Each structure stands twice: as C-alpha cells, then as structure tokens.
Amino acid sequence: MRIDPETVERIKQTAAVADVIGDYVTIKKKGANYWACCPFHGEKTPSFSISPSKGIYKCFGCGKAGDSVRFIMDIEGLGYGEALRHLAKKYGIDIQEEEMTDDQLQRQNERESLLIMLEFAKEFFKKQLLDSEEGRSIALPYFKERGFSDATIQAFDLGYSPEGWDVFLKTALKQGFSQEIIERAGLVTNKNDEGKVYDRFRNRVIFPIHSVAGKVIAFGARILKSDAKNQAKYLNSPETEVYHKSAVLYGIAQAKNEIRQKDVCYLVEGYTDVISLHQAGIKNVVASSGTSLTIEQIKLIARFTNHVTVLYDGDSAGIKAALRGMDLILEEGLQVNLVVFPEGQDPDSYVRSIGSEAFIEYIQKEARDVISFQANLFMKEAGDDPFKKAELIKEMVQSISKIPDAIQRSLFIQKTSQMMRLEEDVLLAEMNKIHLKKMNQRSAGSAPQSISPQNEVDMNALFAAEEEAPAEVQSLAFYQESECIRLLVNFGHLEVDPEKAPGHTLMEYLLHELEDVKFQTPLFIEILGICQQEFASKRVPGPEFYLHHGNEEIQRFAIDVSSDKHTLSSVWKDRHEIRVREDHEMLEDLAYKNVLRLRKVYNDQQLQDVMERMEKYAGDRNDMNDLLLEFITLKEIQKNISQELGTVIEK
Known part of the structure; x- marks a missing residue:
C-alpha cells in the first residue's frame, strides 16, 4: 500500500519543522528563525538553523539539511514511508493509502518485506518464551537467574527458539511467508548437501537487535545446553538487506533518548551488560555486540552525544580490545574515557553486586581519559626498559595525533610531557613525523621530509591541507x-x-x-x-x-x-x-x-x-x-x- 499524495501533503503541512525538531534538541528563537546545536554532529556553538516560514532546516557545520520528513528519516533511521507514518501517528492524521498495481506489488521494497518477516519472528520467539511449556521451563529461568524482570524482558523483546529442527520454519510457512523471504531474513540455514532447511536458532534464548527506530533487524542467540558439542555459544543473524552489523549497536533504540539527555554514552561489550545496566536505571548504554568497534558505530553514537565512556571487562584481553577502538573514537572527534572493573568483574556482574548508585560513583571515580589510561598501563608494562618505554610513548603520540581539535591535541601533548617527563618539543616532533608520513603517502612520488624540534611544522596547517582536498574535481563551469x-x-x-x-x-x-x-x-x-x-x-x-x-x-x-x-x-x-x-x-x-x-x-x-x-x-x-x-x-x-x-x- 502507498500513502496517497493528498495525505502526504497534509502530513508535511501539519508537521511544523520547528515542532518536530524541538522534540529532539533544544531550540531557541533568533529573529525569524530558530537555532540549535546540531543533533547530527557534536558541537557547542549552535549552527543548526530552522526556518519555519520555509519549513526547512540546515546545519552550517556538517551540511545536513531537509524538511520535517527528512529530519525524521535521518534522526530515526527510517525510510520515507516509515517517516511519514511516524509523523502521521504523532499528529493524529489518518493515513489514506492507494491500492498498488500488480507491477508495484512485485517491486515491493525488499527492506519492508524483511522487516515484516523479522517482526513476525520476534513475536514468535516471545510467545515461545512466555507461553510454551518448553520456554517457561528452560529459557525463562535463565533470564530470571540473571535478575531480569518481566518489564525488562518486555522492553528488550527477549525470546526463545524451541529445540525442534524446523518449528519456526513450519509456523512461518503456515502463516503465508515464502521460504525465500525466510531465508533472506537469515532465520533458517542449510544443514547438508541435500539442501534441507532448518531453523537457525534452535534451543537458544533470543536477543532481538533493533535499529535506531526500534525496528527488529536481526537476532542474537545464546545456547542453553551446557554439554553442547561443536556448537557456538553465541550465534548472530547473517548480514541481510536490513542488517549490517558494522553499523549497528545493540540497545541503541532503548538508549538514544537517555544518551541525548545525559550527554554521555556508556559502551559495553555484551547483550546482558546492556540489559542489566538498563534495569538498574542506567539506560544510556549500548554494546558493540562482541565485534570490533567500527567507524559507522562511532558515528551512530555521535548523533546523540560527543562523549563516550567505555566500560569493559577487567581482564587483560578486555582492556586490549577496548584500546583497539579508542583511536577510531578520537579520530571522529569524540571525547572518550575508559573504565576498568575489578578482576573477574564485568558491567553486568558488577552492577548486580554493588547496585546502580555505587556503580555510577565507581565510574565517575575511575574514569580516565584514553591518554592517561594508556600512560598508566604502559608504564606498568615497560618497567625500566627504555626501549620498550619509547615504543609505548610513540603509541600514545599516535593516539593524540588522531584528535582533530588543535587545542585538545596541544593539551594532551602537555599532559603526556608531564606524565612521561619528556620535553614537549620531542613529542611534537614525533607527532609531526606521523602527519608528514601520512601526507607523503598521499602524495605519490614525493620525497620524505625530515623534521626536528627546531623546525616544527604548523600542525593546524597540516590538518587544513588534509581537509581542503576536494572529494571530487568540479567542472570549470x-x-x-x-x-x-x-x-x-x-x-x-x-x-x-x-x-x-x-x-x-x-x-x-x-x-x-x-x-x-x-x-x-x-x-x-x-x-x-x-x-x-x-x-x-x-x-x-x-x-x-x-x-x-x-x-x-x-x-x-x-x-x-x-x-x-x-x-x-x-x-x-x-x-x-x-x-x-x-x-x-x-x-x-x-x-x-x-x-x-x-x-x-x-x-x-x-x-x-x-x-x-x-x-x-x-x-x-x-x-x-x-x-x-x-x-x-x-x-x-x-x-x-x-x-x-x-x-x-x-x-
């Protein structure tokens, strides 16, 4: 079904752009327009202009622009039709839809078909958890043992996939879904060369993965059998038209408003970390779902805040995993702190053991900026070995060089100089080498340039040279x-x-x-x-x-x-x-x-x-x-x- 043009026009006329945007950011009137700090990139000085007379917005910082419908599409991650329905619901407008022709039905958006399939699967798994004897006796106790309340189970749409080989497949086919769409949604898998199809998530508790807009786009699943051999403990949906794991954060739909209000995002590793913290009242938390942190995930966080605090396990592997993503966060211009929990503890277990108030106090007390954290960690590793210490200091400078803000870079150089008892000029020279090497790599055939503390390069000029390179050559006309x-x-x-x-x-x-x-x-x-x-x-x-x-x-x-x-x-x-x-x-x-x-x-x-x-x-x-x-x-x-x-x- 397609929304008829008259209804589309009525939605656009009713959804005043300042009113719509005002639900997400604080806006202030200045002359004929409204101004705000852009919700799409971190900034302290408002450059986001809203024109009520024209019904449009434009950010003079990052270039984002559009009308009320485009804003909802961008901020909520919705398609055009979904954004219109979102606004229609907000303003109480009845949707008048037109019947689609056979050709239009045949070309129906695959994304919408997959979302319908995944929504059905979510409801199936929830029903299996709460209403089936198998779910209530096997899966529900697992969630209860972790301390999850009924309200929390509902908030995260937790579920259960039964032990049978094709229980879900048969149910979906009976409801009229084609096997093709079930397979494209990643809900079944081929078991052998005969091509026989089976349910992907058998005998596992289900963690639905939501988009920013709250739509189910994939599933994570944990096996319950402790004696299962040759089976992965955790299993995720494969990549589909609607699910790209590098661009998704678990819990973002439940956390986005709290992240915006608290102006900080807590980043953890696992599903249960997110759920436990959320139940404890700490709702501004998301997880990278065990994958390495990506640029797309960092940019997703940046839509809601400029501050990230990484909460990872206290073991050495968890610390190393956290540090691998720090440079990416710094490079995107976000401010990042890191908290390590006592040995053997993770966010889930620690918040359950000490409670939410003590947990927040611990974070505030133990949070360290990434440079200070590296310094403390590296000093312990290097000991009295000057060669190893020099290599570790270079890694710190490498991280500082990723920071796009010149003032922040300068302050971190000063801080590192004091902590490591080195002259600032030595650290600046090392950072200049890093940027010159990067520029030389971009300029094919150019000879490497040498540098010394007495011949310091203007770092702002280096950054400007990088930023001014046009993405594409425009015509002379x-x-x-x-x-x-x-x-x-x-x-x-x-x-x-x-x-x-x-x-x-x-x-x-x-x-x-x-x-x-x-x-x-x-x-x-x-x-x-x-x-x-x-x-x-x-x-x-x-x-x-x-x-x-x-x-x-x-x-x-x-x-x-x-x-x-x-x-x-x-x-x-x-x-x-x-x-x-x-x-x-x-x-x-x-x-x-x-x-x-x-x-x-x-x-x-x-x-x-x-x-x-x-x-x-x-x-x-x-x-x-x-x-x-x-x-x-x-x-x-x-x-x-x-x-x-x-x-x-x-x-």
Whole structure:
C-alpha cells in the first residue's frame, strides 16, 4: 500500500519543522528563525538553523539539511514511508493509502518485506518464551537467574527458539511467508548437501537487535545446553538487506533518548551488560555486540552525544580490545574515557553486586581519559626498559595525533610531557613525523621530509591541507551553472521584469537562453531537466517545490542556496540609511550576466582545446587554416562577452 499524495501533503503541512525538531534538541528563537546545536554532529556553538516560514532546516557545520520528513528519516533511521507514518501517528492524521498495481506489488521494497518477516519472528520467539511449556521451563529461568524482570524482558523483546529442527520454519510457512523471504531474513540455514532447511536458532534464548527506530533487524542467540558439542555459544543473524552489523549497536533504540539527555554514552561489550545496566536505571548504554568497534558505530553514537565512556571487562584481553577502538573514537572527534572493573568483574556482574548508585560513583571515580589510561598501563608494562618505554610513548603520540581539535591535541601533548617527563618539543616532533608520513603517502612520488624540534611544522596547517582536498574535481563551469540553477530554484516563478515584460517568468527567460547550452554537472543537468518538464506542462514551481523534493540531493541543494547563515540587521540599515537591493529586484541583470559568464567559460574551454590542438598539430596546412579560423572566431566571442561584462581579457 502507498500513502496517497493528498495525505502526504497534509502530513508535511501539519508537521511544523520547528515542532518536530524541538522534540529532539533544544531550540531557541533568533529573529525569524530558530537555532540549535546540531543533533547530527557534536558541537557547542549552535549552527543548526530552522526556518519555519520555509519549513526547512540546515546545519552550517556538517551540511545536513531537509524538511520535517527528512529530519525524521535521518534522526530515526527510517525510510520515507516509515517517516511519514511516524509523523502521521504523532499528529493524529489518518493515513489514506492507494491500492498498488500488480507491477508495484512485485517491486515491493525488499527492506519492508524483511522487516515484516523479522517482526513476525520476534513475536514468535516471545510467545515461545512466555507461553510454551518448553520456554517457561528452560529459557525463562535463565533470564530470571540473571535478575531480569518481566518489564525488562518486555522492553528488550527477549525470546526463545524451541529445540525442534524446523518449528519456526513450519509456523512461518503456515502463516503465508515464502521460504525465500525466510531465508533472506537469515532465520533458517542449510544443514547438508541435500539442501534441507532448518531453523537457525534452535534451543537458544533470543536477543532481538533493533535499529535506531526500534525496528527488529536481526537476532542474537545464546545456547542453553551446557554439554553442547561443536556448537557456538553465541550465534548472530547473517548480514541481510536490513542488517549490517558494522553499523549497528545493540540497545541503541532503548538508549538514544537517555544518551541525548545525559550527554554521555556508556559502551559495553555484551547483550546482558546492556540489559542489566538498563534495569538498574542506567539506560544510556549500548554494546558493540562482541565485534570490533567500527567507524559507522562511532558515528551512530555521535548523533546523540560527543562523549563516550567505555566500560569493559577487567581482564587483560578486555582492556586490549577496548584500546583497539579508542583511536577510531578520537579520530571522529569524540571525547572518550575508559573504565576498568575489578578482576573477574564485568558491567553486568558488577552492577548486580554493588547496585546502580555505587556503580555510577565507581565510574565517575575511575574514569580516565584514553591518554592517561594508556600512560598508566604502559608504564606498568615497560618497567625500566627504555626501549620498550619509547615504543609505548610513540603509541600514545599516535593516539593524540588522531584528535582533530588543535587545542585538545596541544593539551594532551602537555599532559603526556608531564606524565612521561619528556620535553614537549620531542613529542611534537614525533607527532609531526606521523602527519608528514601520512601526507607523503598521499602524495605519490614525493620525497620524505625530515623534521626536528627546531623546525616544527604548523600542525593546524597540516590538518587544513588534509581537509581542503576536494572529494571530487568540479567542472570549470560549476559555479556559473550553480548560479543559473540557484536563480531557477529561488526565483524561477517570478516575473523577470514586471514593467518591460509582464507575465514572462525568469524560468521562461532562462530556459530560452540556455536552450543550446549543455551543462556539465550531473545534479544541475537533472534539475534543469525537471524545470524543462515542469515548464512544458505549463507549471512554474516556486522554491517550495525544490525545498521539499523527494530527491535528497536536489532538496539539499535547494536548501543550501536559499539559506543565509548571516543576514543584514534591519536596525543597522535604517540607522545608516543604506539601501540594499535584493536579488529579486534585479533578476534580469543577474540572469543576463550569469548566462554570459557561463557562455564565456564554455567558450574559454573550447578556446583552450583549439590552442592545444594547434600546438600539437603536424598535418595538412588547410586543416591548420580551419583551426586558425576556429581560434579567431572563439577569440572574437571571448572579446565581445568580456566587453559586455566589463572584464579584461588577455591579448
């Protein structure tokens, strides 16, 4: 079923963007707009602008932009249809849906099909735990022994998969699910060469894994038989269309609001750690589910807080596992502390033994920033061995070099210098070597550079050099093309000159002037094509058409070109009696000159091409005359356009 367009429009009109975003972050009114600290990246100074009049938001820090629907899609990790349903439920709007054609049903999104299958599986496992004799006698006691209450079991949708080989498979098939979708959801597996299919999670307690939005996307399972041979203790769903374990954190759906409110995320290792802490009232906790911490997981945390405290087991293997992910967290700009529990304890056992208040006090007392933690750990390992100590100090500097903030790097260098009783210049020189090595690796064929404390490299300049490298090379005409599209998006519906040409819109003027022009930037080609289609259908859309467009890239461009980070104060203008002309007051001049500039860029490109062909030419003289004639023609065009624009050209 598909939501009909009228209902979609009603949802968008009702879901005021400031109201929707205000549920997630604190917003403050400033002039006509609202401002907030961006919920998508860590920041202390608000750069997240919300425009109620346009129904859009834009972060001038990370570039995130969209309308109320896009915000819900990004913050909750939902698809377009799911976000609309989320908002409809919030505002009490009845969903009117259209019947899908046979072709549309056939092309139904695989993601939604898998989510329906996984939701059914979750309910099956819960029912087996609570309502079956096998579940109540075998699985429920396991959860009760761990101290999990009925409310906690419900909050995390815990369940049980029975011992039979294909109990779930038969139940799902009986309910009308195809074997193909059951297999794609990772709920069954092939046992032998005959291709016989069996339930994947047999005789195991089930831990559903949820997306940020709370949808079940996978399962973790623990075996109950203590004498099971050749069977893994823990078993997880395989990767599917909806489950990518490197981008998922166990417990994030239950923890996200608490993480945002407490402004810190506790990171643990296992499912039961999360559940035990949650039951103890410590709800801002997630787990990496036994996998190595990934960039995607760290970025997921960064959507809700800039502070991470890692709570790992007190054994040496747990400590080493924790340290492996610290550099990744630092590199993403998050602030990270680490807590180690007494020998033989983990977060689950420790909170159950001492209680939540004492547990929080322990964390606050024992938390160490990663550099201090490394120093204490490494000093014990190195002892009096100067060579080993030097290697360990290099590892510390390597970690510090990952920190993107220059002030934080400097402070940690000072701290390390004091702890290790070394000159700061020595540590800075080592860090400079690390960054120079990284830059040299990026510059193929460049010779390594040496450095000494007396020849210290500007670390900020190094970071800036790395950050300024463009992701992709833009065409020479990018800016002129961008300006043409900006004018079409923001002012295409307005009359180009109401006095001289009443009734003629800027869209009509620009489409006529650009009729024989071939854009080079894919996004602008697409938007120009949309404008041509709309105009051919006798429609001249205003900015709202693009600001709320279904194509995220088009929507983001429209928001970018319609958002101003700074505006002139009306008080300042009135006090100094300064008249500032707005773009909409000089559309004809803006459009005319930009089209000329665009044509000049294209002409200059052709001119450069002809000159290169002339330099390399070694053929017939008549053909050379043709090139000379083409060169003269292009040079004359360049001259005429430059004179019209009032610019100077080379002779």
